[in-house]
Amino acid sequence: MELKVDQDLCLGCGNCVVACPVNASISPEVYGGHGPKTEDVIMMVENGVIKLFNESKCTKCGTCPLFCPTDAIYLE
Amino acid sequence: MLFGMCLLEIYILKINVSVINTHGVQMPKHIVSGLKYLTAVELIRDGLSQKEVAEILEMDRSTVSHYLNGRNLSWNSIEVAEIITKFCPKDFLTLTYALLDNSEKTRIIVKTCSKKEFQAEIEESCIGCGLCADTCLMNAIVLDDLKAHIDSNWCNGCLMCRDVCPTNSIKIFGGK
């Protein structure tokens, strides 16, 4: 199973970035709803769309798809 | 495939190649006759009557009698059969099984013609998966309380059980 994104569907809302528990453990300010301060996180919004930076860190917990309003981030 | 492989083995061993060539597809039947002859001789030597031998090998009593008198049987077949019995135990067993395509007769022929005795030891790491029992062509293995038990009377030392054992729990000794 892999973490995938569909940039055409992405609204750039960043819900997944702040919902991701791994992101929050890497860059704690994410937990409060801020943007991550490091590119070590799994995903980030760049130029208005979501981009995966370190998909290998994903544990497939299924949190991000629960918060994505457009199914732009998914596990398959 | 198994049979093909073993035929190749016979070829490599330089057994009378002409037998294979001349007799073509009837070859397996002739080898089987040879093996039955050898088995009949051994059983008679062990003190069995011709009637009993005929029952064990599922043959006519008259055929047994013919065999024992060297009739209806080519000496080449006996020669080939003799060489087969001297193969390593696994090849002897698998080739015999491939030739006969009959589990019960294979067991009798291999048990009777195998001169070596083997003892098996099953270690405590045995998980009782039964893979050895399912693999054993001699039906020498039973499971009891989740542990395999090998009947050394029937073990011919082919080591196929040892090779499939997922926990390396089977030790086979002997071969004398």
Added chain:
Amino acid sequence: MVANTKEVKDKDICVLRISPEEKRELSFKDEQCIGCGICEKICPVEAIELGDIGAIERTGVDESKISVDEEKCVLCGMCSSACPVDALELKLDEKSIKDMEEYPKLIKTAEISDEECIFCKACETACPREAITIARVLPDRSKLVTGEIEIDKDTCINCGVCEEMCPADAIEMEHHEPTSSDPTVSSDISVNKDKCVYCLICKKACPVDAIKAVCRSCSYGEYDLKPEDSEIKGSSFIDEDACVNCGWCEEICPVDAAKVKKAFEGELDIDLEKCEACGACVDICPCNVLSFPESTKPGEIVEKLKKDETFCIYCGACENVCPVEAIGVKRTDVDFTPTKSKSWKKQLESLKT
């Protein structure tokens, strides 16, 4: 030579090994699987792999919770014996190893005594697996109150006041549409004595005093009520396939009719510093042990996660699913039936952590 075959139907898996002597069949039912991964841990040949259960449980990915490599599986049945929810089952010649004495089994039970049960349905509601069904037959209401009631139809004006006020819906009127020739709303009135509780409201409310009624239960107390008439009868049923032996029924039962024995004992540790409150554990837990606390007053800061270990079966699913390693499940005891096989004993003991 013997070789395994695998059949996959929907998310269920079946691995088969057929020899002339025996048929071995390992079946996996995905619906029953709770994603604990104990099968993966106990498998002596590493044939089982636990899937990404977080994603499977939460996003509905169409995948089995475990995968079985039929090339590696030797059909020994250890996974079947260790599965705490019986999602895996090994059958030898169609007979389950759970019914064979030589195979060890986890000791776990859940029982409701129908003798003790008062059929209140508290367990049915509380069961996180919807495994309990309580069927009950309530006593006949008419036998719990007795009295007499009579409507004097000559006096009755069919006004409908009594019908409207009767709390037991015991008064039945023959309604009809008023016409120019018969401008009334009802042609007849009667009392259903099976429904009447002799509360006397109708008698007091009737504007023309057409109703005569008396309650005998009140004047005589409980004197003429038979105890057997007030008995609630019923039966309980626990679906063993769905039950995970969490103990909710035992805890909630007001009369101690439910008894649960868990297979594992242990400890559940949550590191609230590490927890990012993603809720994966809350969603995967089969026993409703974990939950998000709610604040009771404005501005109150609550803990990220709450546990009620009473109901924990120490299966470890939450630990498997936690993306930030904030959960630790320790098993201090594994209770299983005796076996003569040292290797089986060793493997089952190895589930202790």
